[in-house]
Amino acid sequence: MNTSQWAQILAIVRLEIWKTFFSRRGLWIYLFALAPVLLFTANSVYAPREQARLARIAETHQVALTNLVAITRGMSNSVVLEQLGEPYQRRNWNHPVEGGRVNERGFYRYTDGRSDFTFHFNNGRVREIERSDPETVPQQLLIFATIFRFYFLRLAVFFGCVGIFTNLFRGEMLDKSLHFYLLTPVRREIRLAGKYLAGLLATIVIFTASATLQWMAMLWQFNHDEVAGYFSDPTAAHLLPYLGVTVLACATYGSVFLCAGLLFRNPIVPATIILLWESANLFLPAALQKMGLIYYLQSLCPLAAAPDNSMPVPLTLLISSTPSASVPMALVVLILFTLAVLVYSGVRSKRLEINYSTD
């Protein structure tokens, strides 16, 4: 490519980027991107307040942690009161059951100043124990990893790319303004490259900014020593790999939806098919999972969500047992796939015609 063609690409990017960032049609993309930031911010505001509340309660109702963990299911409420003393909060009520009988229900709440314990009773016996511990950096990172995999990559970046990349050609077809681009001395494949780069730049800025803000909001509640202590471990998960995966997701999904916008009158149809395929990826046999982009993108994520007993059943279903692809393999597949789709789109763009009446 010569300098004049680079200048043309720059001119296209300049014109497109403004439209992409400030399009009214694209406002929902910002909402999708910012939703997890709001979630982490809300948690970072709530968690320290909750800790302060428990510390205040502990000044008058403190119970040793060893005593709290010694309580097990089936113990009577009198034993609990004997071992732990008066709870800082209690409630009792009658729960009607079949045959006109009633069950006595209730709960006692205790704290050691850091963790919050709730013992639920049924007819005077411990039925269930809820324990809420102070949040830790590794725990929050796992939550971040889960949100990143199951919401951010699969929904936010995916739909963001649908919204931005399909509109690069299809939006102008609908606006009946695409012909202005085709009436300039720019090769069709150069035009496609310019539009793709504009879309890529926009999605990268929006979604890497979102991922960075999520990360910052997530760590905001922790003091400097806690954060520094965790990240001094060389194996710790850092933000940079997540940003790399975000960039790759934008590039890969972007190429697919640019091509869809070029080929289909209604790109929502292929977008829905791809979404279904990518969503079904977790439930497919291992061989078929490898035919989904999400498999390779998730293989590059630093932390994998691991199912545990505290996790709700629907969430555990989302966790794949298929081994991840190696990092080099995932990178090669994603890059080659993106290049192949772009080359195909370039060839098809040469056959692009203006026929607004049928669009």
Add this chain to the structure above:
Amino acid sequence: MSDSANITLDNVSRFYGEVLGVNRVTLSIPPGITSLVGPNGSGKTTLMNLMTGLVRPTYGEIRVLGITPSEPEKLFRLVGYSTQFDSFPKGLTGFQFIQSFLRFFGYSSEKSMELAGKAIEQVGLTDAADRKIAAYSKGMRQRIKLAQAIAHDPKVLVLDEPLNGLDPLVRAETIALFRQWADEGRHVIVSSHVLHEVDLISDRVILLTGGYVVAEGQIHGVRTEIQEHPIQILIRCDRPGALAAKVFEQEHVVAAQILPDGSGLLVQTRDADRFYRQLNHLALADIRIEGVAPADDNVNSVYQYLVGGEEASK
């Protein structure tokens, strides 16, 4: 003139599925103003889109000054196209619209601003240049499209219905611009429904109907090609009845009608040249001829002959 100096279409056909766009069009268009005339759906816009690569021919080959439309990087340095589409990229002022697209030509920011200013001035939109195109009137939008087509100083201008929506004054100014560009040796291809204007401005016409070129060439040449249709000639004279009797003696005269106000005679002849020569002899008799003019030697009448009055009136 060599083909590299003309716009050539060689047996070009374009089908939209089963629907015919244009069929077997072979043309060689030299510099000057060439008008494409035809009713809606006759293939005018398809022909223009084919010349500029917005659609591709199903069959045949097109070259614009020797360049095929599949080479946009070369073609649009020579060609400017003002389309019929009345839509623009959103949010831009007239100046930003022209200037941003000029950047695609590789012009620097300063040069593109200079060229955009010049083009906008040429179409008389300087005062409105900094207003959003969305706030432009129909005529202003028409002119900003024209400015976009001419901004890079092309050798070939393809203008689809460029006079639509223009007020009479601007229309006259725009026609004068077309004439100026043609006089500078450029190709100006114009399509229009406004037949009397085409008649006035065109060096050549191409008549289209149903996707076929039914006639092409200079207006007078086209007219004489239509041998089966008599030419109407209006003669102002003092004794139309006597003149009618004399002209009926000529074998090529097929009809003669005295004007309702008795001021002259409308003659239909199959051989206008012979009629004009013979009229000189007739005028030697005792009939005083005040004026002779072809009554239908214009695009509208030629067009009506070729495609039928019903279509031409659309």
